[in-house]
């Protein structure tokens with residue numbers, strides 16, 4: 220799906236790797252290069268302040284149908300965090316943009332209680348494949 224990638228690589232040089240982990244997963248998740256006129260997922264960062272979140276992702280939709288997704292990174296707090304946590308946050312928010320929900324209690328990049336995973340785990344893959352059947 221077309222990704223409008225506006226992430227500042229001087230703050231997040233690893234962001235391309237966070238895209239790649241989804242693209243190489245055995246799911247229908249595949250981000251291609253998009254723009255402001257054709258994106259389905261918008262990835263952006265800004266100084267949002269001390270909001271209580273380092274990243275924020277989700278989908279916009281109508282009557283339960285997602286029309287587009289977003290993954291936002293908070294420049295006010297996330298750049299100072301360690302590499303593993305940044306990678307987790309980036310892949311996690313991209314997961315929300317793919318419509319995934321939290322998976323607390325599982326080995327999953329969508330967990331909020333265990334932030335040590337920064338690529339899709341089997342639970343994430345099963346969740347994706349349940350939503351988007353994969354041939």
Ligand SMILES: [Zn+2]
Pocket residue numbers: 311315321331
């Ligand atoms: Zn989340």
